[in-house]
Amino acid sequence: MSGNSFGTLYCVSSFGESHGPAYGGVVDGCPPGLELSQADIQKELDRRKPGSSRHVTQRRESDTVEILSGVFEGRTTGTAIGFLVRNEDQRSKDYAAIAQKFRPGHADYTYFQKYGVRDLRGGGRASARETLVRVAAGAIAKKYLREKFGVVVRGYLAQVGTQKIEFRDWTEVDKNPFFVPDAGIVPQLEKFMDALRESGDSCGARVNVVASGVPVGWGEPVYGRLDADIAAAMMGINAVKGVEIGAGFAAVTQKGSEHGDEMSPQGFLSNNNGGVLGGISTGQDVTVSIALKPTSSIRLPRRTIDTRGQATTIQTTGRHDPCVGIRAAPIAEAMLACVLMDHALRHRAQCGDVTPPLALG
Amino acid sequence: MSGNSFGTLYCVSSFGESHGPAYGGVVDGCPPGLELSQADIQKELDRRKPGSSRHVTQRRESDTVEILSGVFEGRTTGTAIGFLVRNEDQRSKDYAAIAQKFRPGHADYTYFQKYGVRDLRGGGRASARETLVRVAAGAIAKKYLREKFGVVVRGYLAQVGTQKIEFRDWTEVDKNPFFVPDAGIVPQLEKFMDALRESGDSCGARVNVVASGVPVGWGEPVYGRLDADIAAAMMGINAVKGVEIGAGFAAVTQKGSEHGDEMSPQGFLSNNNGGVLGGISTGQDVTVSIALKPTSSIRLPRRTIDTRGQATTIQTTGRHDPCVGIRAAPIAEAMLACVLMDHALRHRAQCGDVTPPLALG
Amino acid sequence: MSGNSFGTLYCVSSFGESHGPAYGGVVDGCPPGLELSQADIQKELDRRKPGSSRHVTQRRESDTVEILSGVFEGRTTGTAIGFLVRNEDQRSKDYAAIAQKFRPGHADYTYFQKYGVRDLRGGGRASARETLVRVAAGAIAKKYLREKFGVVVRGYLAQVGTQKIEFRDWTEVDKNPFFVPDAGIVPQLEKFMDALRESGDSCGARVNVVASGVPVGWGEPVYGRLDADIAAAMMGINAVKGVEIGAGFAAVTQKGSEHGDEMSPQGFLSNNNGGVLGGISTGQDVTVSIALKPTSSIRLPRRTIDTRGQATTIQTTGRHDPCVGIRAAPIAEAMLACVLMDHALRHRAQCGDVTPPLALG
């Protein structure tokens, strides 16, 4: 399978460029009989949509999804679900000034060197706008997981630059422009972001994602581990530079007597492992944390080279998110949902006859 | 592809259990004509071997590899390379005492619940002993990468519990039992490890891996990113709970003006991105850091349940590494090498005609 | 990979239903730099198009393709090529009369039983109209193969029902509505087809496909054989019930002294093997022959059951090809081209350094 597809049984293929006519995708392997409407997907796309507050890119896109196949009379048929989102606000001219220069931290240099092609239309395939395909595919997975297994996948912004956000309440997350689980911190974040935007710079972020209700037993040994697939899915999101499951890097300084989650007849007594042991889900919350780097396109001058290899400087003045992490929670949720969906199906394939011998809790 | 295989073109399939007769694997897709002897693989297996110092498990295994196919007159033929390592020191009786109990932090509970089978022979498929298959597959990849592209893949222990190790010198790494790049710190580590072992507890670790000489252009967009595949390969190593590429989690607090690596006609001026931009190698060092949790099998008593779900306690007295991270560098190198090898072939497949337009440096 | 995708490196994902809004697909893995326009794809789609003569279905579709991504300034970028073909003439009402009955020889029964969903819109995903996605993907492959390797993939109708057609001349094939390589036989075929149509019945066909210019060395051993992948690609075409490579079933009665193709310094002296030995291309023409069953939808009454399992009879009066084989040549060419393309890339990946030691001919 080439690079624009992923999944073993719940397979997503993606196409589209930031300044081309449209994005779209194919979701193959979804079980039949799931109630599915355009609204189910639109709801998630709207969460990720640009232009929703002054803290994100001002590109104006309705991101309206059209379902082209795989659904009949409101239910999935079990065949491939094709969908399309037309681009509406491609201002390629924004890129004229930087068409012949590489943006530090951006993929335009590596794409140019790999393919020998200079696509100067604002990020082309590397644009974070591609993540709308993932969000659409994840919306279907989330719906199936919730209806069939009671699995709920949720994420929130846990840190913006130096600003750490404590977890307080899931219900807050979708009520503020930052996807933070704490209403009280919003004014402080607005101030922080306003200052950042004014400075012409950008900042990194941390996003946490949690899947609750995952049954014990999903994941495969050795290379097909649930956590390995989650790590790939997360690191494959634009701008992600780090992934943790459970205790993550804190495990380095933990003792075995502290890290190893003790058990009782009621279940595990802690969750340092983040819901995965030996690559297989434990029945606890699957907890994931990711680091997102600061946006590469900033207004401050940077040293770089042009397409002939000559030294120059660059400033990027188009419409960009000052912190891509702000809109990343829906994307990370979608990727986690797709991985869980794939493993739900893989587990049923091999172990559909097995009843877990122990019922804890 | 099911869970015991990985790779798109350089494919590794693995089998074997800790207390069964043997481990082995199949490496499929290796180019023909590579000089390859048993010694090439043995050398890497010996680096990972148990019993090499008092700081690792005392299990006695020669870990002698037998190549069964795919090599003729000292060179790879291009067909599947099968290999086998017999187990020699399986003391299943060590496990009699804990046969009916689950070890906190260990995979025996999840395997039992997933498959409905209780394999009480010391970890079975989840044992870290499986990593010898990876090291063997990685040895072949490392050799090809070095001879064909000049790529060198190296790793070292960067932290053991609270003990941080500074990077000083690659040549030190294979001269001490800890795989640390600083001879001076060895006495301090020995003391730390002796105290740990005496306490009956275990600790976590951080291992860094670096691939030098990787050409620009390896990796694919969107889901087939080089960093995504590296993340999966690393998170799929036993005990790993976190993966970073380049700046990793430090990127959260970096500004865009600090993180985005500037460029000059001589190349990049820094490497926060860890040698990967947009999922494609930049030509810089590929830098990876992983967190390994503390060993689950410790001598201290822990609360747990038995196979009937009843509360009990457990102490593990078999032969176990007090810090699995100590032997992890060769494993992490192997996994990185396999991923790079796969992408080297994938890149040649699609872009074998492309000459990177710019020659920097 | 689920059922609506195929290919290891040149990957095609397909979606769409006969009476839904559109068909489309994603071609992933195409090398960059290939000149590609809509016209390149349209030309092949037009060959396959319905309504082109009275001998095929009278459904009116322009089958206009829109390229949505992966092409910039007239050349492929190396990223995913998305494309779309809107349906224009969906007369679902044609199907009202048979909505609750299964058509003998048709897939509606198996789809119903597999998925539990009754998609009564004229074939749904099983409709041969899906083959336009294959033809589009094949058009890109054919262009690359021709420009890069000089490979030419051509097919023709070799038998319609009892009417055998001798091979005379490739240049005739696209000049008559039957894709036959013999202008002289056209009147006889027209008469045969008119009589068939009048009778309300349908007939089977044989189509031959030949790829010329295939270099020696494409294909992999054992399971990844070129001929195995060709067989899958051909048997996966709607209505195909048999596949032959080279001598095919004639090999049953051949002696070894007759079948085994002798060699000279100028090359092979015959081609019983159809250009493939041990799963690897020999450098000769790759020759494939397929059997297509008669169309299932006919005007004659047939015994069947309805969706409640009750006995009934059925006559199909919609717009159907009386012989699906007539339009099958472009489809079979496309599938062969896709398989060859995949193996061209796979071969370069593994053996890009190997120069075939012998230059024959």
Place this chain on the structure above:
Amino acid sequence: MSGNSFGTLYCVSSFGESHGPAYGGVVDGCPPGLELSQADIQKELDRRKPGSSRHVTQRRESDTVEILSGVFEGRTTGTAIGFLVRNEDQRSKDYAAIAQKFRPGHADYTYFQKYGVRDLRGGGRASARETLVRVAAGAIAKKYLREKFGVVVRGYLAQVGTQKIEFRDWTEVDKNPFFVPDAGIVPQLEKFMDALRESGDSCGARVNVVASGVPVGWGEPVYGRLDADIAAAMMGINAVKGVEIGAGFAAVTQKGSEHGDEMSPQGFLSNNNGGVLGGISTGQDVTVSIALKPTSSIRLPRRTIDTRGQATTIQTTGRHDPCVGIRAAPIAEAMLACVLMDHALRHRAQCGDVTPPLALG
């Protein structure tokens, strides 16, 4: 996945050469809890074994299989099943005389040109001896299919050269050295084979394989069709040049009114489709027929070239089957069983919740 592996969920990886130390494989994805012993696999290997009559190769091999993993206390654990068969009778010296010549109809020329490596040890990876790996993997699949679903997979020799064999009785097949379902024809076949052997020539064969008890619903649409995967599996067997499902090439001259299998509340009234419609199993017998070419290695002189491209002649005097088709029934059964197993798991993955709405028969 590279060429020495196949399967999406029931995955088989194969290694070994005809004159190397051993063959072996990995079966990944087998459900846990299946009773499995060495005898279960040995039984099938013994059916395929060389030297069992004067009509097959006289190579002396016990073909004793050793299970190395994946089975604990007599049952599959759900993890990878590794197995090994040592070669015992490698007479590479038989090949000295032809070491520098290519055998017409044999793969040694294409392997040489693809890989640039001359493995002169009697077929190397292309040897039909590799099929023992398939038979071992198929033995596990057959056992699971029979115990779980009541599916029985059986094959027989239907034609040897000009000698057609009528189907009479399954119970005869394993009682004669030809795998024919008609005891009465055995003397005639022995005479035919004795004459053939004496002549120094070889002949082709047809083998039929039938899977009974396959439930309705296995297989996927479009590219993942059950019949497409069967075609690949069969064409991937050494020497196979043609594959038919159901009516096969007879469908070319059938009318739709004859081919399309009518239905009644008791089920289908005929089986021209061979148990597959639209790529999905119908619940009828899955019927497959394959053409095997005559053995390439014959005693008669043939024109060929040597490894320097010079004209020469060749006679092959080693131990070879005069008709490879004779031992092919167990191999074809194994491949069919592996494909069915894979689709059984794939179907359960996606449609595990669906009860086929109609119960016929």
